[in-house]
Amino acid sequence: MKVGENVRTKHKGSWLIHLFPIPALVVYVLFVVYPIFSAFTYSLYDWNGIAKGEFIGLKNFLTLFQIEPYNKMFWNAFGHNIVYFIVEMIVQNGIAFILAYILYQKIKGTEFFKIAYFLPRLLSVIIVGFLWKLILNPNFGALNTLLTRLGLEEWAQPWLGDPDTALISIILVNSWFGLGFAVLIFLAGLQSIPEEVVEAARLDGASGFRLIWKIIIPMCMPAITIMTILTFIQAFEAFELVYAMQGSSGEPFYSTDTLAVYFYRLAFASGAGGADSSAIGLGSALAVVLFFIVASVSAVSLYVMRKREVQQ
Amino acid sequence: MKPSIGMRSLQYLIAYVIALVAIYPIFLMLVSSLKTNAEIFSDPLALPKSFNLDSYQKLWESVPFDAFLLNSIFVSVVSVALILVFSALAAFYLARFSFKWNGILYFFFLIGLMIPIKLGIVPLFLLMKQLNLVNSLWSLILIHIASGIPISVFILTGFFRTLPVELEEAARIDGCNNFQVFWRILLPLIRPALGTVMIINFIGTWNDFFFPLIFIQDESLKTIPVGMLSLFGEYETDWSMLFAGLTLSALPMIVVFFLASRQFMEGLTAGAVK
Numbered sequence: 260m261k262v263g264e265n266v267r268t269k270h271k272g273s274w275l276i277h278l279f280p281i282p283a284l285v286v287y288v289l290f291v292v293y294p295i296f297s298a299f300t301y302s303l304y305d306w307n308g309i310a311k312g313e314f315i316g317l318k319n320f321l322t323l324f325q326i327e328p329y330n331k332m333f334w335n336a337f338g339h340n341i342v343y344f345i346v347e348m349i350v351q352n353g354i355a356f357i358l359a360y361i362l363y364q365k366i367k368g369t370e371f372f373k374i375a376y377f378l379p380r381l382l383s384v385i386i387v388g389f390l391w392k393l394i395l396n397p398n399f400g401a402l403n404t405l406l407t408r409l410g411l412e413e414w415a416q417p418w419l420g421d422p423d424t425a426l427i428s429i430i431l432v433n434s435w436f437g438l439g440f441a442v443l444i445f446l447a448g449l450q451s452i453p454e455e456v457v458e459a460a461r462l463d464g465a466s467g468f469r470l471i472w473k474i475i476i477p478m479c480m481p482a483i484t485i486m487t488i489l490t491f492i493q494a495f496e497a498f499e500l501v502y503a504m505q506g507s508s509g510e511p512f513y514s515t516d517t518l519a520v521y522f523y524r525l526a527f528a529s530g531a532g533g534a535d536s537s538a539i540g541l542g543s544a545l546a547v548v549l550f551f552i553v554a555s556v557s558a559v560s561l562y563v564m565r566k567r568e569v570q571q
Numbered sequence: 572m573k574p575s576i577g578m579r580s581l582q583y584l585i586a587y588v589i590a591l592v593a594i595y596p597i598f599l600m601l602v603s604s605l606k607t608n609a610e611i612f613s614d615p616l617a618l619p620k621s622f623n624l625d626s627y628q629k630l631w632e633s634v635p636f637d638a639f640l641l642n643s644i645f646v647s648v649v650s651v652a653l654i655l656v657f658s659a660l661a662a663f664y665l666a667r668f669s670f671k672w673n674g675i676l677y678f679f680f681l682i683g684l685m686i687p688i689k690l691g692i693v694p695l696f697l698l699m700k701q702l703n704l705v706n707s708l709w710s711l712i713l714i715h716i717a718s719g720i721p722i723s724v725f726i727l728t729g730f731f732r733t734l735p736v737e738l739e740e741a742a743r744i745d746g747c748n749n750f751q752v753f754w755r756i757l758l759p760l761i762r763p764a765l766g767t768v769m770i771i772n773f774i775g776t777w778n779d780f781f782f783p784l785i786f787i788q789d790e791s792l793k794t795i796p797v798g799m800l801s802l803f804g805e806y807e808t809d810w811s812m813l814f815a816g817l818t819l820s821a822l823p824m825i826v827v828f829f830l831a832s833r834q835f836m837e838g839l840t841a842g843a844v845k
Contacts, residue, residue, distance in 0.1 A: 276664065276749045280676065283661035283720050290717030291683050294691025294698065301694060309697060358589060361582045364574060368586075374832055375590040378597060380839075381824045383778035383796045389803055390600055390817050393810060401599055401615040408616070438593065443840045496687055499780050503800075519689070526693050527785065539693055546690040554685050 295550070301543035309539065319544035329541065336509075336516045343430055343517065344494035351434035352486055355441030360471070362442070363449040373446075377439030384436065388503025391432045395419050419504060422514035429515055433500055437493070441486055448482025449475070484564045488557050495553050498523060518549055600821070604814035611810050626815035633806065636819065638791050639798035643823075646708050646794055647776045650715035654772050655765060657716065658723035663753045665724070666731030667739065677728065683721030688714070689781055696785060710786045711794070715779065719772040726771075726841065730764035731757065770831075770838035777824060795820045 302319050305312035323329050358376065362369050379387065394401045395418040403415040418428045452475065460474045476483070498519035501509055507524050509516030526542035574582065603611055604626055605619040630636060665677050695714070696705070704710040734757055742756045758765075780796040787793055790801065802816045828835050 273749060276668065279664040279749075279753075280661040283657040283680075283724065284676075286657065286713060286717045287680065287683060287720045289698075290695065290713050291686060291688055291691070291720075294693075294695040295686055295688070297694035298691050354589065358586065361586050364582070366579070366582060366586060372586050372590055373836060375593050377832075377836055378825070378828075379593055381774070381828050381835075382597075382821050383780055383799075385780040385796045385799060386778075386817055386820050389799060389813070390596060393603075393813065394596060394599070399612050399615055399810070401596075404615045435593065435596070438589075440839065443836055447840055492687070496689065498689070502784075503780075522690070542693055546693070550687065550690050553687055557685055 298543045298546045298550075301539060302547045304540055306539040315540075319540040320548075323541055323544050323548070332513070332516070332521055333518070333545070335513055336518045336521045339426055339509075339515065339517050340495050340497065342426060343433075343497055344491055346427065346430045347434060347437070347490050347494055348487065350431065351437050352441050352445075352490060354434075355438050355486075356445050356483075358438075358442045359445035359449055360475070362446055373439070373443065375439075376442050379436050380439050382436070384499040385503045387432065387436050388500045391428075391435075392419065392504050395428060420511060422511050425505065425511060426515045429500055429504055432504070433493075433497070436500075437490075441490075444482050444486050444489075445479065448479040451482075452478045481564060484560055488560045491556055491560075492553055495519070495549065518545065522546060522549065597821070600814055601818050604811065604818045606811055606814075608809060608811045611814075626811040627819070629809075630802075630812050630815045630819065633812065634798060634802050634816070635791060636798065636816070639793055639795045640823075642708060642792060643777060643794040646711050646715070647773055650712045650719070650776045651769055651772050653712070653716050654719040654723050655768060658720050658727055658768065659758065659761075659765070660753070661720075662724050662727035662731050663757065666728045667752075667757070677724075680721050680724045683718075684725065686721075688718045692781075692785060699786060705786055706788050706792060708787075708792060711779070711782050714782050715772070715776045719775065722771060723768045726768055727761065727764055730761040734760055766834055767838040767841050770835055771841075773827075774824070774835075774839065 301311075303314060303316060305315045305318075323333060358372070362372060366372075382390075393399075395403075397403060397415075397417040397420060400418075402418070406412065406415045416424050419425050456478065457470070457474060460470055465473060495517075496519050497517045501515050501517055501520050502523070505511075505515045507520060509520050522542055522545045525538050525545060599616075602618060603615070605622060605624070606617075607623070607625070610617065610620060661680070665673055665680075699705050699710045702710075704713070738756060738760075739752055742752050747756065778796065779794075780800075783794050783797040784800070787797060793801065799816055799820055803813060806812055
């Protein structure tokens with residue numbers, strides 16, 4: 260043992276070892292930490308185009324929340340992000356949990372089903388958006404044609420052109436994209452439940468929905484928590500799909516606008532609520548707000564989950 | 572656990588219906604790319620009357636798809652390779668040594684898991700401008716490496732920690748230095764984890780749309796996803812060509828997936844469940 264320790268100290272003493280983490284650290288600091296940190300400081304300055312003006316404290320935040328049209332834009336988009344999260348939770352994660360539970364009960368062709376559900380996840384989100392834009396086209400799209408053929412003409416809609424259906428259409432497309440991933444997460448959670456626990460509950464007379472509600476779901480909580488956090492983050496970062504299907508102003512009439520799209524508009528695009536000379540300051544302020552929404556919710560959920568794990 | 576026959580049938584029904592919903596749009600995309608515009612507009616659901624690849628030929632002539640493809644391959648391969656090297660080196664340092672700052676350093680990398688990097692896009696843009704990297708594929712590569720590092724360091728550190736110390740000590744007694752221990756002894760043992768890291772980052776890099784949208788302007792430097800944006804902007808009404816573009820864009824990833832579907836599915840979920 261003594262020999263081993265000597266060898267260890269001798270070799271581990273070489274200073275060259277400290278070079279090992281340097282490349283990762285440099286790139287990470289320069290292109291992740293520095294930009295985020297700068298966004299925080301940028302939000303406290305007055306900007307004129309890309310020229311940094313004087314320090315103005317929280318004025319950009321006040322503008323964002325108190326001056327029209329910025330405040331209206333913000334709450335409009337914020338509401339859509341919330342809807343995004345709730346609908347994804349119900350549709351995508353709800354269906355995914357049912358499917359995972361079906362696969363968990365070892366039906367034939369599990370591998371086929373997993374691949375089938377997962378397939379859409381391989382496409383770039385922009386490809387998903389464009390593909391569905393064609394499918395949902397009111398005149399030549401496959402969906403309306405299908406509905407008409409099934410005798411459901413009255414269900415056919417200008418899905419993306421109507422403010423009442425546009426947002427929900429986009430979220431459903433997103434669910435189509437993310438379903439398979441959620442199935443895999445839930446399935447991994449279900450398979451990590453010790454079989455004795457389920458058997459014991461069964462012997463005690465628990466079955467059907469009672470078994471699912473009292474045993475399966477509580478035991479599956481880590482996977483459910485992870486999926487909830489990921490869905491929340493994804494809902495509040497929603498950009499690509501809206502951009503691909505409805506453009507950078509969340510058409511029609513901002514009915515599909517989200518905070519990330521609004522942020523993009525402030526920072527880069529012209530048009531309503533964007534690209535005036537102070538846009539960098541306002542955009543950075545919005546970035547900071549978004550950052551806190553996402554980071555605080557994921558931190559809280561992780562903390563709650565840890566605590567629950569310890570209790571178990 | 573054996574559900575009743577009625578329940579079983581219902582389960583199969585649900586499983587198959589959703590599978591159909593998942594696959595059919597992709598199937599439709601492929602099939603429509605083989606139809607003419609007239610065929611698509613008269614009946615979007617019908618199968619093609621004949622097998623013709625005209626739309627692909629037109630696509631090839633209208634947009635520099637070969638350039639898009641090469642750019643995507645270049646960016647993905649270089650990014651993923653450098654992520655593997657950089658994060659493996661860092662993970663080795665964090666997992667196999669106990670310098671007093673290692674805890675903080677590890678935590679510092681992990682913070683990146685919670686940072687939505689897109690929110691730093693304005694400072695990032697100004698930084699790239701200063702570095703003269705706007706409209707260069709290297710801007711994308713650097714960002715992909717940086718944003719891939721937290722999850723990769725996290726996964727690899729976890730795996731490095733599971734390897735027994737004896738292995739390393741035996742190698743040291745045989746005269747291996749740190750780099751040799753890393754390269755010859757430990758790295759081959761964490762190959763499955765390297766595969767996971769590779770897959771996670773490959774999917775993210777290959778499919779990325781946001782950063783090339785911001786950083787790349789030249790048509791000849793575009794990757795496939797932004798290339799599709801210009802295709803849809805210019806040839807809005809030529810649906811058969813649009814479907815061909817979508818199919819061709821989706822194809823490489825689907826082919827790679829079928830070569831290693833199990834690793835793909837396990838890899839992508841590993842990052843989340845751990």
